[in-house]
Amino acid sequence: MKTFAELGFPGRLIAVEGIDGSGKSTQIHLLKRWLELQQAKVFFSEWNSSELVKSATSKGKKRELLTPTTFSLIHATDFADRYERQLVPLLRAGYTVLCDRYIFTAFARDTVRGCPSGWVRGLYGFAAVPDMVFFFKANLEVSLKRILNGRPELKYFEAGMDMKFSNDPYESFRIFQGRLLEQYLAMSTEFNFLVIDANQPVEVQQSVVRQLVGARIKPKRKALQTR
Amino acid sequence: MSAKRRIKKSAVPEMTQQPIVVPKPSPKRFYGQGIPGVEFERLTGKLIVVEGADGSGRSSQIANLVQWLESSGHATVQVGLKRSTLVSEELNQAQQGNILSRITLSLFYATDFADQMENIILPALRAGVMVLADRYIYTLMVRDMVRGMDEEWLKNLYGIALIPDAVFYLNVSPEELIQRNFAKNYSLDYWESGMDLGLSRDLFDSFLKYQALVEKQFKRIQATYGFTIVDAHRSIDEINDELRSEIESVLRE
Numbered sequence: 001m002k003t004f005a006e007l008g009f010p011g012r013l014i015a016v017e018g019i020d021g022s023g024k025s026t027q028i029h030l031l032k033r034w035l036e037l038q039q040a041k042v043f044f045s046e047w048n049s050s051e052l053v054k055s056a057t058s059k060g061k062k063r064e065l066l067t068p069t070t071f072s073l074i075h076a077t078d079f080a081d082r083y084e085r086q087l088v089p090l091l092r093a094g095y096t097v098l099c100d101r102y103i104f105t106a107f108a109r110d111t112v113r114g115c116p117s118g119w120v121r122g123l124y125g126f127a128a129v130p131d132m133v134f135f136f137k138a139n140l141e142v143s144l145k146r147i148l149n150g151r152p153e154l155k156y157f158e159a160g161m162d163m164k165f166s167n168d169p170y171e172s173f174r175i176f177q178g179r180l181l182e183q184y185l186a187m188s189t190e191f192n193f194l195v196i197d198a199n200q201p202v203e204v205q206q207s208v209v210r211q212l213v214g215a216r217i218k219p220k221r222k223a224l225q226t227r
Numbered sequence: 228m229s230a231k232r233r234i235k236k237s238a239v240p241e242m243t244q245q246p247i248v249v250p251k252p253s254p255k256r257f258y259g260q261g262i263p264g265v266e267f268e269r270l271t272g273k274l275i276v277v278e279g280a281d282g283s284g285r286s287s288q289i290a291n292l293v294q295w296l297e298s299s300g301h302a303t304v305q306v307g308l309k310r311s312t313l314v315s316e317e318l319n320q321a322q323q324g325n326i327l328s329r330i331t332l333s334l335f336y337a338t339d340f341a342d343q344m345e346n347i348i349l350p351a352l353r354a355g356v357m358v359l360a361d362r363y364i365y366t367l368m369v370r371d372m373v374r375g376m377d378e379e380w381l382k383n384l385y386g387i388a389l390i391p392d393a394v395f396y397l398n399v400s401p402e403e404l405i406q407r408n409f410a411k412n413y414s415l416d417y418w419e420s421g422m423d424l425g426l427s428r429d430l431f432d433s434f435l436k437y438q439a440l441v442e443k444q445f446k447r448i449q450a451t452y453g454f455t456i457v458d459a460h461r462s463i464d465e466i467n468d469e470l471r472s473e474i475e476s477v478l479r480e
Contacts, residue, residue, distance in 0.1 A: 052327065053335070056317040065313055069262050069341050069387055074314070077334040084328035116260040122383035126330050 001129045004091050011041075011091035012217050013128075015102035017184065018136035019177045020158075021143035022198045023205070027136065028100050030206045031213065035096060040219035043090050047101035050081040061157055068113035071157065075106055076123045083127055094220040103127055104191065108183035112176065113163065132216060134209060135188060138198035140178055148173070247300035250478040255352075258364075259386015262345060272352035273477055274389060276363040276454075277470075278445070279397030280438060281419050282407035283459050284466065288397065289359050291467045292474070296357050301478075304351040307361035311342035322418070329374060336367050337384050344387060352389075364388045365396070365452060369444040373437070374424065392477045394454030395470055396445055401438035403460060405431070 004013050014031070016024040028044070035042045048057065057074050060066040066074065087097055103124040110120040148170060156162065159169040160176030188195060194212060196205050252271040275292070279285050293303050309315045318335050321327045327335065351358050364385040371381055399407070408415055415430050417423075421437025422430065449456060455473060459466055 052321055052331075053317070056314040056338075060313050065342070065346075067262075067341075067345050069345060070313060070338055073334060073338040073341050077331055077338055080331040080334050081327065084331055114263040116263070119260050119383060119386060122380065123334070125377075125380050125383070 003131045004128050005131050007128055009091045009128075010094040010220065011096060012131040012219070013087065013091060013097045013099060013102075014132045014134070014213065014217070015099040015104075015130040016134045016136065017101060017104045017193070018138065018198065019140070019143050019180050019184070021146035021177075022136040022138040023146075023202065024134070024136040024198075025100055026202060027134070027196070027205055027209055028098050030202075031209055032098055034210055035098075035213075035219055038219065039221045041093075041095045041222050042098060042219070043086070043095045044098045044100070045082055045086060047099075047105055048075060048078055050078040052081055053078040061155070064156055064162070066157065066162070068110065068115050068162070071113065071162075072106065072110040072115050072120060072123065075110075079103065079106070079124070080126070096217065096219045099130065102130055102133070104133065104184070104187055107187060108180045111183055112160075112179040129191065132213065133191060133193050134212075135184060135193035135195050136198040136205070137185075137195050140174075140181055142199055144174055144177060245299070248478050250301070250355075250357075251480055253392060253477075253480050256390055257386060258388050258390055259383060261389075262341075262349075262387050265349060270349070270352040270389075271355040272357055273393075274348065274352060274358045274360065274391040275474060275477070276360040276365075276391045276394040277397065278362055278365050278394060278454065279459060280399065280404050280441065281416060282404045282411065283397035283399045284407075284463060285361055285397060287463050288395075288467060288470060289361055291463070292359060292470060295467075295471060296359075296474075302354075302356045303359055304347060304356050305359050305361065306343045306347050308336070308366065309339055311339040312346070313342040314339045329371075329376065333367070333371050333376065333381075333384070337387075340364065340367065340385075341387055344389065348389065360391070363391065363394070365394070365445065365448065365454070369441055369448065372444050372448075373421070373440045392480070393473055394452065395473070396449070396454050396456050397459035397466070398442065398445075398456050399459045401435045401442070404438055405434060 004011065016028045018024040032042055032044055053074065057078060060070065060074060090097055106124060107117070107120055111117045154169045154173055159173040161169060161172050163172070163176060165175040166172040187193070196208055198205065250273060255267045255270045277285050277289055289305065293305070296303050309318055314335060318339055321335065348358050368381045368385060372378060405415070415434050420430050420434040421440070422433055424437065426436040427433040446456070457466060457469060
């Protein structure tokens with residue numbers, strides 16, 4: 001698997017990964033702000049956000065119609081739509097693309113759901129790997145607390161209720177997140193994850209992230225506006 | 228049990244009836260790694276696939292087969308492309324607007340297929356039902372191969388498909404397909420003409436070129452997937468006789 005740089009793209013793709021509550025979305029948001037202030041050409045893309053596939057996904061989730069296989073396929077469809085229509089063209093135009101979750105989220109989730117790992121990886125075989133992947137490694141209990149403290153309404157698939165780990169959504173969520181964390185850790189070396197200690201203060205993490213990005217990536221700037 | 232049967236026999240006037248063949252369950256497996264958690268021994272029904280272009284006579288053949296199978300005492304269920312509860316509506320919409328890129332469209336179709344595989348085909352086979360599929364993964368793979376997609380990628384993707392008990396490819400020449408499509412609705416379909424490929428700006432030319440490419444791919448993968456190529460230039464009844472005799476042997480297998 002090659003990175004976008006290895007494939008000769010002028011743009012670079014940076015992804016963040018980690019379990020729910022690891023603080024990765026906060027970190028990528030701050031990275032985006034920093035790059036924008038430098039007038040860099042930045043684009044941000046979120047997991048599971050393709051407009052086209054959305055209605056099917058939300059119908060499947062609402063009516064609990066999804067099996068591990070269709071769950072996997074519908075997310076791959078969503079990813080492919082964003083990949084082909086947005087990410088690739090923007091990377092060709094020299095953008096720095098920031099992704100909140102990338103294919104590793106699918107690798108972890110679908111494998112925990114029982115899909116054969118070779119099959120899942122094959123589905124995403126069309127995608128290049130990011131130039132940088134930050135993995136926010138948080139203590140499981142800390143992450144769980146962050147999410148569960150407000151006693152939020154956990155959604156069926158989000159809590160991994162389809163796995164029948166437990167009838168209690170909170171307990172199910174804990175088990176599910178624990179399994180995901182194991183999967184992430186197992187992939188860490190293989191995919192050169194840049195591991196960030198997510199138990200540290202937000203600022204400490206962000207300065208490590210900015211340092212690493214600054215050392216490796218020279219973002220293309222927006223053309224100066226002529227008035 | 229035996230007493231009950233005796234009473235029934237004497238009470239009911241005798242009707243002429245062909246003995247109903249109870250199909251022997253045959254071992255099943257997936258093309259690839261498959262769908263997790265499927266117990267093959269429980270799949271006692273049979274999966275029969277009819278492939279072919281629009282105008283090759285698929286629906287007439289399937290209608291006749293259903294009639295025949297049901298009158299022979301077998302329960303049937305039908306599946307086909309873009310018929311899933313999960314995504315059929317969205318897939319139709321997307322296709323009309325021609326807004327999805329190649330891989331996305333391919334994965335969307337695979338989602339539609341998987342939903343029917345898990346929610347219709349497998350449960351029906353578990354219940355001992357004869358499943359008739361109006362097209363299967365072969366059409367989906369061939370369409371993508373004609374569009375230059377990676378064959379290994381497609382093989383992995385459709386590793387979730389169960390290997391059918393019989394697959395018939397109704398083969399009709401592109402020229403004859405044109406005549407049949409015109410006889411039916413005086414028009415050629417955009418996708419069935421492969422207009423997205425840019426083979427020709429002329430719909431008629433594009434249809435001929437595209438269908439020839441499809442036919443070539445079908446024949447190329449025929450050996451790998453072991454389906455029966457049926458000469459579908461003949462009459463509906465003649466073709467149906469051929470299908471029936473093959474299915475009869477499948478039922479006795």
